[in-house]
Amino acid sequence: MHDLSLYEKKIINDEEFPVQMFENQIRIPGTYCHAHWHEHLELHYVLKGNGIFYCNQKPLPVREGSLIIINSNEIHEGISYTTDFHALVIIFEMGVFSKEIANYNVIFKSLIEADLKINELIMSIYEEENEKGPGYKLAMKGKLYELIAYLLRNYVAQQLSEKESINRIRNLSRLNTVLKYIQENYTEVITNRELADKIHISEYRFCHLFKEIMGQSPLNYINEVRLKKAYYLLDQKEMTVSQVAAAVGFQDYNNFGRLFRKHYGFPPTKVWG
Structure with a gap:
C-alpha cells in the first residue's frame, strides 16, 4: 500500500x-x-x-x-x-x-x-x-x-463498524490505480470499460464501486478533474476559452461551457476575462 x-x-x-x-x-x-x-x-x-x-x-x-x-x-x-x-x-x-x-x-x-x-x-x-x-x-x-x-x-x-472501516481502506486501495490513471490521461477519451480493466473487475462492478466510494459516476469525476484543470489554465490567461476546453479533453465547446457554469456558478469567460 x-x-x-x-x-x-x-x-x-x-x-x-x-x-x-x-x-x-x-x-x-x-x-x-x-x-x-x-x-x-x-x-x-x-x-x-x-x-x-x-x-x-x-x-x-x-x-x-x-x-x-x-x-x-x-x-x-x-x-x-x-x-x-x-x-x-x-x-x-x-x-x-x-x-x-x-x-x-x-x-x-x-x-x-x-x-x-x-x-x-x-x-x-x-x-x-x-x-x-x-x-x-x-x-x-x-x-x-x-x-x-x-x-x-x-x-x-x-x-463505522470494523468491517466497514477495513472495506473503506481496501476499496480506496483498489481505486487508486484508476484515479492515478485519470489524473495522467484526463485530456484523452476515457471509458468505464477501460478503467474497469485497470483493476480487473467488470464494468458494472466498477461503476458501482466508484460511485460508492467517490459519491458520483466515473464520467462526472473525470469532468470535475478537467474543470479544475480548466479553471487553472483560464486563470493563467495564456489560452482562449476554446483552446482551454480542447486542452483539458472536452470535445464539445458548448458542453464545456455548460458544465463549467454548473460546477462553478459562472461562465468560463468570467475567469478568462
Missing part, C-alpha cells in the same frame, strides 16, 4: 507526543494541497484567506476561522483563492494518541464554522506552539485531548 500515488504515509516519531503540527502558508492563488489520502486524522484551521477544499469530491468553501476535518481514508485536496492563505495543520496518529477514540471508527463532520469553543481551543493551541514555554507539550496535549473530545461529542457524522 505504500507505493500508492495518492496514498500519503505520515510518520510521527515522538510517541510521547504523537501529533504533528505546522503552519501551511500559500503566497499565490492555486494549489494548497494536491489530491491524496492517508490513515491519519488531519485538521486544517484557516488563519487567513479563503479557498475551497474537496473531501471525497464534496466542495467545502473555507475562510478565516473555518475548521476542515480530513477523516481517515478520505481523498482530499485544497485550493487557495487568495494571495495569502495561511492555515494551522494538526495531524493525529489516533491509534497512539487515543486508542479509545480510534476504536470508535467515527467520521467527523468535514467543515465546522463559527464554533467559539473550537476557535478558542485552536488559538490556545496555536499560542502554546508559538511560545514553547516550559511544559508546552504537556499543555498542548491537554488542549488537544479537549478538542478531540469536544468534536467527538458534537460533530460526529457517522460511526
Whole structure:
C-alpha cells in the first residue's frame, strides 16, 4: 500500500507526543494541497484567506476561522483563492494518541464554522506552539485531548463498524490505480470499460464501486478533474476559452461551457476575462 500515488504515509516519531503540527502558508492563488489520502486524522484551521477544499469530491468553501476535518481514508485536496492563505495543520496518529477514540471508527463532520469553543481551543493551541514555554507539550496535549473530545461529542457524522472501516481502506486501495490513471490521461477519451480493466473487475462492478466510494459516476469525476484543470489554465490567461476546453479533453465547446457554469456558478469567460 505504500507505493500508492495518492496514498500519503505520515510518520510521527515522538510517541510521547504523537501529533504533528505546522503552519501551511500559500503566497499565490492555486494549489494548497494536491489530491491524496492517508490513515491519519488531519485538521486544517484557516488563519487567513479563503479557498475551497474537496473531501471525497464534496466542495467545502473555507475562510478565516473555518475548521476542515480530513477523516481517515478520505481523498482530499485544497485550493487557495487568495494571495495569502495561511492555515494551522494538526495531524493525529489516533491509534497512539487515543486508542479509545480510534476504536470508535467515527467520521467527523468535514467543515465546522463559527464554533467559539473550537476557535478558542485552536488559538490556545496555536499560542502554546508559538511560545514553547516550559511544559508546552504537556499543555498542548491537554488542549488537544479537549478538542478531540469536544468534536467527538458534537460533530460526529457517522460511526463505522470494523468491517466497514477495513472495506473503506481496501476499496480506496483498489481505486487508486484508476484515479492515478485519470489524473495522467484526463485530456484523452476515457471509458468505464477501460478503467474497469485497470483493476480487473467488470464494468458494472466498477461503476458501482466508484460511485460508492467517490459519491458520483466515473464520467462526472473525470469532468470535475478537467474543470479544475480548466479553471487553472483560464486563470493563467495564456489560452482562449476554446483552446482551454480542447486542452483539458472536452470535445464539445458548448458542453464545456455548460458544465463549467454548473460546477462553478459562472461562465468560463468570467475567469478568462
